[in-house]
Amino acid sequence: MTHTQNSTQLSDMYMQKCKKMVTEKHNYGTAILSAFEYLLENYPEVFVIGQGLWSPWYVGNSMTDLDKKFGVERVIDTPVSESACTGAAVGASLAGMKPIVVHPRMDFMLYAMDAIVNQAAKWSHMLGGQANPGVTIRSIINRGGEQGAQHSQALHAWFAHVPGLRVVMPSTVADARDLLIASVLCNDPVMYIDDRWLYDQEDDLPPVVELDLTNQQPVVSIVGSDITIVASGHASLLAREAAEQLKNEGILVEVVDIRVLNPFHAEEIIKSVKKTKNLLAIDSGWISGGFSAEIIAKVVEQLPVDCLNNPPTRLALPDAPAPVSRVLEKAYYTTTDDVVNIVKKIVKS
Amino acid sequence: MKNQLKELSNPKKFHSPIVIDGCDNDILVSMFESMLTIRKTEQKLAIGRESGLIGGPVHLGVGQEAIAVGVSQYLQNTDRVFGAHRSHSHLLALNLDFYRLFAEVLGKETGFSKGMGGSMHLFDQPNGFYGSVPIVAGTVSLAVGAAMAAKMQKTDDIGVVYIGDGAVEEGVTHESFNLAKIQNTPILFVIENNLFASHMHISLRQSSDKISRFAVANDIPYELVDGNDVVAVSQAAKRLIDDIRSGKGPRLLELVTYRWYGHVDWRDDVDVGVERSLDDIESWKARDPIARLSKSMIEAGFWNQSQEYALNQRLDNEIDQAWDKAMNDPYPKLNSTLRYVYAEV
Numbered sequence: 001m002t003h004t005q006n007s008t009q010l011s012d013m014y015m016q017k018c019k020k021m022v023t024e025k026h027n028y029g030t031a032i033l034s035a036f037e038y039l040l041e042n043y044p045e046v047f048v049i050g051q052g053l054w055s056p057w058y059v060g061n062s063m064t065d066l067d068k069k070f071g072v073e074r075v076i077d078t079p080v081s082e083s084a085c086t087g088a089a090v091g092a093s094l095a096g097m098k099p100i101v102v103h104p105r106m107d108f109m110l111y112a113m114d115a116i117v118n119q120a121a122k123w124s125h126m127l128g129g130q131a132n133p134g135v136t137i138r139s140i141i142n143r144g145g146e147q148g149a150q151h152s153q154a155l156h157a158w159f160a161h162v163p164g165l166r167v168v169m170p171s172t173v174a175d176a177r178d179l180l181i182a183s184v185l186c187n188d189p190v191m192y193i194d195d196r197w198l199y200d201q202e203d204d205l206p207p208v209v210e211l212d213l214t215n216q217q218p219v220v221s222i223v224g225s226d227i228t229i230v231a232s233g234h235a236s237l238l239a240r241e242a243a244e245q246l247k248n249e250g251i252l253v254e255v256v257d258i259r260v261l262n263p264f265h266a267e268e269i270i271k272s273v274k275k276t277k278n279l280l281a282i283d284s285g286w287i288s289g290g291f292s293a294e295i296i297a298k299v300v301e302q303l304p305v306d307c308l309n310n311p312p313t314r315l316a317l318p319d320a321p322a323p324v325s326r327v328l329e330k331a332y333y334t335t336t337d338d339v340v341n342i343v344k345k346i347v348k349s
Numbered sequence: 350m351k352n353q354l355k356e357l358s359n360p361k362k363f364h365s366p367i368v369i370d371g372c373d374n375d376i377l378v379s380m381f382e383s384m385l386t387i388r389k390t391e392q393k394l395a396i397g398r399e400s401g402l403i404g405g406p407v408h409l410g411v412g413q414e415a416i417a418v419g420v421s422q423y424l425q426n427t428d429r430v431f432g433a434h435r436s437h438s439h440l441l442a443l444n445l446d447f448y449r450l451f452a453e454v455l456g457k458e459t460g461f462s463k464g465m466g467g468s469m470h471l472f473d474q475p476n477g478f479y480g481s482v483p484i485v486a487g488t489v490s491l492a493v494g495a496a497m498a499a500k501m502q503k504t505d506d507i508g509v510v511y512i513g514d515g516a517v518e519e520g521v522t523h524e525s526f527n528l529a530k531i532q533n534t535p536i537l538f539v540i541e542n543n544l545f546a547s548h549m550h551i552s553l554r555q556s557s558d559k560i561s562r563f564a565v566a567n568d569i570p571y572e573l574v575d576g577n578d579v580v581a582v583s584q585a586a587k588r589l590i591d592d593i594r595s596g597k598g599p600r601l602l603e604l605v606t607y608r609w610y611g612h613v614d615w616r617d618d619v620d621v622g623v624e625r626s627l628d629d630i631e632s633w634k635a636r637d638p639i640a641r642l643s644k645s646m647i648e649a650g651f652w653n654q655s656q657e658y659a660l661n662q663r664l665d666n667e668i669d670q671a672w673d674k675a676m677n678d679p680y681p682k683l684n685s686t687l688r689y690v691y692a693e694v
Binding site: 127 | 487495498528681
């Protein structure tokens with residue numbers, strides 16, 4: 001009796017709380033913008049530095065008017081110096097700030113590899129845990145539109161190879177906001193990678209809840225029983241779209257969205273594959289030495305040899321730079337249809 | 350190569366005692382003791398390395414002690430100092446704890462970096478030393494960022510980064526000069542121009558031996574002085590640091606000096622040194638910053654040889670004891686390799 005009463009009371013309280021919660025309509029880009037606003041409003045030690053921030057047309061709608069709202073002292077547009085600006089953000093983080101350095105295209109960020117790989121990722125370890133560069137490096141995958149080899153790369157696998165560097169790839173509108181906030185609040189260096197091909201997604205978001213990045217795991221975003229697709233970033237969106245299509249044909253796909261590539265926790269994935277007994281890893285990077293290989297390795301080494309009904313499969317970019325010419329480009333990038341076709345091949349074999 | 354350093358780079362010059370007129374005697378003695386402590390510490394490291402007790406490389410700065418000691422005279426422990434591969438002196442000039450340096454170089458958990466860094470990755474932030482790393486120019490931009498933070502935090506703290514003449518051959522150094530200037534950042538770039546990057550003389554690497562030409566290029570005020578004259582170094586540093594603390598933006602201090610040992614470890618590196626001769630080394634040793642200050646203080650009458658002898662004895666004893674203690678300290682626990690990868694929650 002008492003128990004029922006309590007439940008009812010709790011339930012009423014919960015309903016009232018829900019009524020107070022106002023959801024906001026967002027797309028992926030405005031979700032990122034709202035994360036910046038939340039951080040700049042609530043954390044005086046947060047600042048943003050990078051190219052184009054006073055005229056952020058490079059970054060879709062994800063940084064509009066931040067300089068006007070929070071001032072050019074905290075939203076700093078910079079010289080064309082990826083290396084120094086990234087290093088400066090690392091240095092500021094060692095001095096108690098929470099900087100976010102923005103690279104509107106990942107390709108240009110390669111000038112900053114020393115600051116990211118040699119410095120940010122190593123200072124905690126080299127100095128006995130006494131220096132913690134809590135810097136967030138936002139880099140954007142921006143490709144298609146006949147932009148070619150140097151305006152296209154998805155190099156998350158490189159960064160996921162580096163111990164000490166957390167690598168985050170949000171694929172949903174909610175994660176775009178919440179994982180950016182979690183990245184900035186984390187005491188470790190974080191590579192936060194968003195993809196312009198994700199920006200059109202829409203969702204209603206509840207108010208911000210601050211997540212602890214160190215606890216974030218891959219999540220099952222669609223439940224299914226015939227095959228597990230594991231992906232991150234834009235590849236996760238392709239997986240979700242393919243799963244919807246395949247449902248109509250009676251194939252039930254389970255999609256696991258990795259979200260955090262490093263440190264990579266595969267428990268959810270292994271659990272899923274044990275259930276579906278089929279594994280497809282898809283990735284926005286190149287196939288050789290890429291993250292799809294890491295997914296399969298992590299799963300296979302922990303599964304009994306006879307657990308899979310089919311050999312695990314990878315779907316990723318061919319081992320070639322992105323071509324410019326539209327015919328070549330169209331054939332180069334993975335599409336939802338590619339995912340659908342390969343799933344059918346696996347499941348029906 | 351243009352010889353724009355003129356006499357400053359001539360090893361036959363500047364052998365005479367330094368000018369100490371108007372200086373506080375106690376401060377001079379204190380700077381003397383700091384320089385001597387740093388030298389003896391590094392000489393102990395040279396012995397430890399040669400004997401094999403130290404397992405990893407040590408980049409020794411014997412002969413260059415006046416620079417860190419002179420610059421640190423006007424630093425506070427909330428400043429943000431960054432070093433490079435040859436940074437024992439930069440750390441010790443802020444905190445003469447040679448025992449913890451020995452422990453670190455020996456990879457012991459009592460060391461400055463808990464035995465995780467060794468000679469090339471040093472940390473003593475409570476005394477202002479944010480860190481040193483061996484990637485040439487790897488800390489220049491970090492120091493600019495830490496200095497930008499000082500400004501955002503509305504303190505009068507400054508950033509300091511020690512780099513060598515080789516570091517201006519890295520692109521990021523020029524990006525950092527420009528960024529510091531455009532942001533009016535409170536930072537002092539200290540250039541230890543010892544004329545060599547590893548084995549190679551500056552004449553084989555650059556069109557001029559004067560590094561401060563890059564300060565001119567970025568409209569950063571600078572001073573260029575004899576790096577083996579601790580009074581000249583400290584006075585120039587004071588002028589520049591005063592400017593920086595009062596919000597005038599970045600400054601650069603170029604100091605001409607020479608390292609007695611080779612690029613790494615205890616050898617002379619005459620055999621691997623392009624344009625490095627024994628004659629040059631001997632001439633540079635005659636421009637010894639410690640001996641020159643000693644002579645000046647003795648001539649001025651407030652220091653004598655028996656005091657210096659006693660100081661030598663005391664330091665030798667303390668250094669030997671610290672070394673023995675560090676040798677007996679424990680190594681880091683085996684779980685340390687994974688423990689420090691990420692921040693502890």
